[in-house]
Amino acid sequence: MLHLLVEARDEGEPVRSTVTSVALVLVDANDHKPLFHQDVYTLTTAEDTPPETTLLTISAQDEDWSPENTHLDYAIVGGNEEKRFCLEVKKIPFENQMKNVGRLVLCNALDRETTEYYELTVSVSDRGTPPLNSSSIIKVTVTDCNDNAPVFSSAEYHAEVSESSQIGTSLVHISALDPDLGVNGLVHYEIISGNSKGHLKLDPQSGILMVNQSLDYEEHLRYILTIRATDGGQASENQNMAFAVIFVNVLDENDNTPFFMFPSVTCSVLENLPAFTHTCSVHAVDKDSGPYGLLTYSILSSCFMDYGSGSPERKEAFAIDALTGDIHTRQTFDYERESEYCFVVEAKDKGDKSATVRVQVAIKGVDEFSPIFTQKQYHFLLPENPNTGKTVGFVMAMDHDGGVDGMGTFVLFFFYL
Known part of the structure; x- marks a missing residue:
């Protein structure tokens, strides 16, 4: 405001005048727009920064001087689609007066794996008529923290x-x-x-x-x-x-060969027993524990080249259970015809590895026949005074049993007529 004194004079003699005061009030025109101190602001923040943290404080200058022309408002006008940031206006003392500044505050948690860079457009405007404004850019880089597990x-x-x-x-x-x-x-x-x-x-x-x-x-x-x-x-x-x-x-691999504990097995069976009589069993060991450890048994051949020649029934006298190794007869045996059999048994695994064992089967006889004398009566001449130990005559008996069952003992009985 200007205060002036104005004097008015006339042209008379003497000159007469009068004085009055004039007050001039200057009205501020909004002819300056507010300007940020920087065109671009750059900041870096970690993705684990807690919400409500102030990241940056920005301010602007307006060359006008009236309150309405210098009252500044701040706002984010672009780049904040995820609503991660807020711009709060706060009054601070500046050059003996209160001045508005803008505080960029983190409103919601960041996630670098979702967005690692933001470019915010912020504006500042006064309240003049008409209001004037300007803008600036805030570049925010989000740094990583170890917030994700594999x-x-x-x-x-x-x-x-x-x-x-x-x-x-x-x-x-x-x-x-x-x-x-x-x-x-x-x-x-x-x-x-x-x-x-x-x-x-x-x-x-x-x-x-x-x-x-x-x-x-x-x-x-x-x-x-x-x-x-x-x-x-x-x-x-x-x-x-x-x-x-x-x-x-x-x-499993077939890395183990089956084997028998002994090179040969000896067993026996009585004669006259029916076919399919159990004789004995053979068992081979295969250290494979999977399918390759499963063995199959079979009778390969006789022990001798001439085994069974001319006697077809001898070739199939015994059979073996392919899974258990149990050996049983396939016919009735007669000790007097054949007293011993010998054949080779093979144990084979699923991978065609095999082992063999020699099986000897003795046929045991039974006492099935009585001895028979060659004559019903024997006549011998005995001298009146024979010497002791003198042979008087011979008697003979026959027994169709073989072995010890066919061996006879003679007992002398005396009959006086």
């Missing part, structure tokens, strides 16, 4: 491996993904249970499971491995983990 492509994996596989053979490739950046996204794999003897090995970087030692189906036919995937690097204190299971079935 995720396996499957909760469980299955693999098969032959027991004859070479060391270093690859079995299965497991994979866990971590969307974090850098070291936070690096995954380290390890077996934490199920591999106490170290037969298998898991590459810590690639996740490839491989054979580490010779496998034996008969010793260990299945492995159940618990796998742990860890992120953040081995030296990091902030690590996330995930777990999976690998089932590894060992496939």
